[in-house]
Amino acid sequence: MLSIDAAAHSSRWRRRHPVDKAVLGFGLTLLAVVLPPWPGAALVLVAALAVLLGPARVPAGRLWRAYRVPLGFCLTGAVAVLVRVGGPDAVGLAPGGAARAGELLLRSSAASLGVLVFAFTTPMSDLLPRLVRAGVPAAVVDVAVVTYRMAFLLLDAVRRVRQAQAARLGHTTRTAVWRSLGGLGATAFTRAFDRAGRLQSGLAGRGYDGTLRVLVPPTRVSGGFVGGSLAVLAVIVVLSTVLEGPWS
Amino acid sequence: MHIAEGFLPPAHAIAWVAASAPFVVHGVRQLTREVREHPESTLLLGASGAFMFVLSALKLPSVTGSCSHPTGSGLGAVLFRPPVMAVLGTVTLLFQALLLAHGGLTTLGANVFSMAVVGPWAGYGVYRLARGLGARLEVAVFCAAFVADLGTYCVTSVQLALAFPDPVSGFLGALGKFGSIFAVTQVPLAVSEGLLTVLVVRLLLQSNAGELARLGLRAGVRGKAGAGAVAR
Numbered sequence: 001m002l003s004i005d006a007a008a009h010s011s012r013w014r015r016r017h018p019v020d021k022a023v024l025g026f027g028l029t030l031l032a033v034v035l036p037p038w039p040g041a042a043l044v045l046v047a048a049l050a051v052l053l054g055p056a057r058v059p060a061g062r063l064w065r066a067y068r069v070p071l072g073f074c075l076t077g078a079v080a081v082l083v084r085v086g087g088p089d090a091v092g093l094a095p096g097g098a099a100r101a102g103e104l105l106l107r108s109s110a111a112s113l114g115v116l117v118f119a120f121t122t123p124m125s126d127l128l129p130r131l132v133r134a135g136v137p138a139a140v141v142d143v144a145v146v147t148y149r150m151a152f153l154l155l156d157a158v159r160r161v162r163q164a165q166a167a168r169l170g171h172t173t174r175t176a177v178w179r180s181l182g183g184l185g186a187t188a189f190t191r192a193f194d195r196a197g198r199l200q201s202g203l204a205g206r207g208y209d210g211t212l213r214v215l216v217p218p219t220r221v222s223g224g225f226v227g228g229s230l231a232v233l234a235v236i237v238v239l240s241t242v243l244e245g246p247w248s
Numbered sequence: 249m250h251i252a253e254g255f256l257p258p259a260h261a262i263a264w265v266a267a268s269a270p271f272v273v274h275g276v277r278q279l280t281r282e283v284r285e286h287p288e289s290t291l292l293l294g295a296s297g298a299f300m301f302v303l304s305a306l307k308l309p310s311v312t313g314s315c316s317h318p319t320g321s322g323l324g325a326v327l328f329r330p331p332v333m334a335v336l337g338t339v340t341l342l343f344q345a346l347l348l349a350h351g352g353l354t355t356l357g358a359n360v361f362s363m364a365v366v367g368p369w370a371g372y373g374v375y376r377l378a379r380g381l382g383a384r385l386e387v388a389v390f391c392a393a394f395v396a397d398l399g400t401y402c403v404t405s406v407q408l409a410l411a412f413p414d415p416v417s418g419f420l421g422a423l424g425k426f427g428s429i430f431a432v433t434q435v436p437l438a439v440s441e442g443l444l445t446v447l448v449v450r451l452l453l454q455s456n457a458g459e460l461a462r463l464g465l466r467a468g469v470r471g472k473a474g475a476g477a478v479a480r
Binding site: 002004005026029030032033034041066067069070073074077080081083084085086087094095096097100104107108109110111112114115116118119124137139140142143144145146147148149150151153154155158178179181182183184185186188189190192193195196197199200203204208209210212 | 250261279284294295298339342348354422424426429444459
């Protein structure tokens with residue numbers, strides 16, 4: 001299982017309705033994008049960190065391991081904004097580039113944390129079956145559910161095949177690495193379709209009619225939690241508007 | 249590379265959602281019709297989605313010495329066709345955003361447009377063209393994977409240049425800037441992905457020829473094996 005999803009399954013907010021956590025997490029992401037980066041996105045960043053490490057009780061190490069991935073992308077992208085092309089000396093530092101890069105970094109890293117609030121507290125298995133009620137066609141949701149369930153099995157199979165290849169000196173030379181990678185891709189395809197075939201046979205024996213029915217934990221949207229989340233978002237908007245004046 | 253969460257200004261994020269939506273809706277309609285007519289397709293399509301997800305997690309050695317991962321959009325387009333890839337690509341990108349913190353939800357429209365729309369269509373177009381001109385399956389598959397990979401990154405460069413025009417030389421300067429950054433890393437990676445895709449298809453032709461034939465993929469060239477042997 002992937003580390004974020006594993007953390008979501010053992011999260012303190014695991015039993016909360018996904019709508020509760022979507023209002024908070026995606027609300028923070030939305031504010032990070034629409035509010036001015038300073039101080040709006042900075043406030044979002046602080047609030048998201050406080051939520052993740054506080055009430056959601058996500059271990060700091062686990063959060064850092066997940067967060068450093070988008071942070072790396074943000075840093076790489078922001079570097080390009082620092083540089084200008086054209087002018088008398090062809091290439092140089094862009095005027096105001098450092099401020100733009102800083103704002104971009106702030107906005108992007110805050111928005112990423114907002115999504116992590118949702119991802120670290122909501123397992124995919126809780127979210128996907130509920131998407132039908134949100135208007136996503138049932139056929140697409142069913143395909144997504146099978147993709148999700150099968151992806152873990154395939155990732156596990158690929159990991160074991162990779163270990164076996166390494167044990168047979170499959171990663172010692174460049175040629176061997178390419179041969180091993182090709183084998184890995186082909187094995188993943190063969191395993192995926194073989195598993196789909198067997199799954200189909202098993203379901204056919206149980207009266208499969210084209211709809212995958214899964215049990216969804218019975219939870220209700222909490223008015224208190226949603227109200228509290230909206231209050232936090234409102235406070236961020238107000239603080240950002242009030243603080244924007246002195247900083248601008 | 250996916251565009252990271254929150255990286256695009258709101259207007260751009262919305263515009264790319266609007267640009268991707270018709271392709272995804274078209275793909276959803278095709279997928280829904282396919283599932284209605286053949287209920288067992290759900291499992292095969294789910295398996296295909298899982299395969300694409302796992303393929304994008306494989307680490308690929310680059311000619312420059314660095315390491316990246318294949319986009320899988322070229323192989324996906326050849327195997328499952330571009331409309332289905334628009335849906336499978338969207339599902340895969342959603343999973344990557346929520347399970348791997350890779351990409352993002354606000355940038356989902358832009359990433360879908362480059363990786364699940366333009367990449368697959370460009371790769372599939374080149375594949376059909378190459379097969380139509382009588383190229384061997386391996387050559388056509390290499391071209392498809394190469395063009396799909398490079399096409400994806402060209403579109404990403406355009407998306408970033410539109411969002412962050414250069415203060416001196418504007419959109420074109422920014423396009424050159426982002427394009428040259430990607431060209432250094434992506435041309436070797438596109439070659440790598442092309443080679444890997446050919447290796448995968450060759451192994452599949454040996455071990456899973458029946459499944460590939462069902463998907464419309466057969467070895468041979470027009471003229472030697474007959475027009476019927478040419479895939480789609």
